[in-house]
Amino acid sequence: MKQAIFKAACLAALFFSPFVTSAQTISDSLLIRKIYHEALSNRTGYEQLRYLSNEIGGRLSGSPEAEKAVNYTKAEMDKMGLDRVYLQEVMVPHWVRGEKEVGKMVGKKGKKVEVPVCALGGSIGTGKKGITAEIIEVKSLEEVAKLGKDKVSGKIIFFNRPMEPSHVNAFHAYGGAVDQRGRGAFEAAKYGAVAVIVRSMNLALDDFPHTGAMRYEDGITKIPAASISTNGAELLSHRLKDEPGLQFYLKQNPQTLPDARSYNVIGEIKGSENPDEIIVVGGHLDSWDLGDGSHDDGAGCVQAIEVLRIMKALNIKPKRTIRAVMFMNEENGVRGGLKYAEEAKNKNENHVAAIESDAGGFTPRGFGISGLPKHVKAIQQWKLLLEPYGLHDIGPGYGGVDINPLGKNSKETALIGLEPDSQRYFEVHHAASDTFDKINQRELALGAASMAALTYLLSEYGL
Incomplete structure (x- = not known):
């Protein structure tokens, strides 16, 4: 009964809106609402971040904690029944405090x-x-x-x-x-x-x-x-x-030790219609060592994993391939982002878009888009669908450190950064105060849902 009332309310809101142009818009709006419902009703991402932060801790590149984080996030994605989960080797700097x-x-x-x-x-x-x-x-x-x-x-x-x-x-x-x-x-x-x-x-x-x-x-x-x-x-x-x-x-x-072997962690759902067109969602798995890296960037990692979990939970069959990438070594070398782009270029992969969450797990406000004017225009056309969830700021902006190398492979790849409210971020950024107790479960889930909603639209319609 509750579900029927909920659906009727959504349909009524859409039909009475002067901006509705098609039945497809209504269908997309209802699916996006389901994405938010799933994200806000499920604590999986929050509990994953709790483990990363409290049980593993700060994950400086080359450290034992970074290695544990690689193993943990791979194991979590292995449980999800994805089409593919794998590690991508990368050599990283090893600086110790x-x-x-x-x-x-x-x-x-x-x-x-x-x-x-x-x-x-x-x-x-x-x-x-x-x-x-x-x-x-x-x-x-x-x-x-x-x-x-x-x-x-x-x-x-x-x-x-x-x-x-x-x-x-x-x-x-x-x-x-x-x-x-x-x-x-x-x-x-x-x-x-x-x-x-x-x-x-x-x-x-x-x-x-x-x-x-x-x-x-x-x-x-x-x-x-x-x-x-x-x-x-x-x-x-x-x-x-x-x-x-x-x-x-x-x-x-402090001292700098020889480079250490580490990995990007990658999970993938194959596209049902255009599997060779790839959409990346990601965050960086490494963090500085003073705190536990909850906001920078454990939040982005679990939000990227949530995109895949939500799609599986709602039985969404994306038309294009979706990859969640936990990049290693954003903080002091960007080796993971560079390695991922290098491998993509060597394999001649076609990346339609990449979405990065690396600005904290605070309330999402929109997306910054680094790409061609046509990319910005294409994404802005979905603003009506996203604004009900507080995503008002959608326009030219910055993609992210780890996905930027993909833009050098091809100008046809749209680089998109999730933009949360920025007011509190620099109180914890790179400091011992970046700890799990600063994370709000609903804000974290809203960020994951926002990424999942845009990923769904990109997968359905491309750019």
Whole structure:
């Protein structure tokens, strides 16, 4: 009885809408409602993420935890009765953090005040004794160059440009500040700096230092690079105003080991009519090691698996092949995404579209589309079907780090990024605060349903 009432209500809403143009639109709308019903009524993805986060933990590339995550997600997809589940070998960087880092402000009278720091991913160590040197605050890479070698040599450079809080989209704020983290070490090393301290990429003020990838340049001396929490950065900046010449002590001992063997994990439902046309849904299985990687990107992985589970649960026979891909090594090398695209090119595979979830498991707001104008137009025509579920922002945007290499294979592949609400993401991004207790089960399920709904439409109609 309840199901009949539900169906009647859906049909009534559609028939009275002035925008309905065909019986097919009604059929698609009803099926999409079933997708959301299944996602919101089932806790499988949430429980899978609980296991990834609480039982396995942070999954840095090359680590035992990353290997456990590969085995776990493959086993979960093996249970689903998919047409194919397999591993795709990829060699990945193996950087290890080592013992807990120490950062201290050192006053002229020898008074030391500890502040929260962590090594940036890929950084070298300071040695067991650590480094003590005068610290100089700057706001940009260009400011280091203006100071020049005379003022920078032998010093620690403190990059303290906050993320711009006036941006409504927090990812725009991130993009405007992250160059300090990525390039700060080698730009400061050009002028003789002995280390860099970088303000965490975080709009909130808290005591969690945020890690993330940094890089070195060939021919330029490698120096240690660490992140400081936003509260620590504020305190350090105030102390420097009161006490010019303040020194800083940094101790960290990470190391880079030889590359390790790992895998992308892939599950597949073959298309019933156009099996050679492939649609990818994915997230990255690796994470940084400070937290358990629930939002970045355990959420995206279980949402991708949910797309396949929902299709199986509703007995949907996709016309095009659907692949869920758990990419390995997005955080510090993108080896998994590059490997997947390389294999696709070697096999001359035709990827119609790829959808990536790598912006946290928060409430979905829409999709960003990187592709040809015709791709954007084709996907926007389904906006009426998706808007009832809060997906209002559908238009040009960013696909995702792991699927971007597919776009280099062919411009005919639409790269699509799930866009959740971004306001809380950078409070946990790359930090020890990225833990399972920050996950909301309904928000996670809504993201999975959104990906499944768009995947269904892409499979039915292509681009």
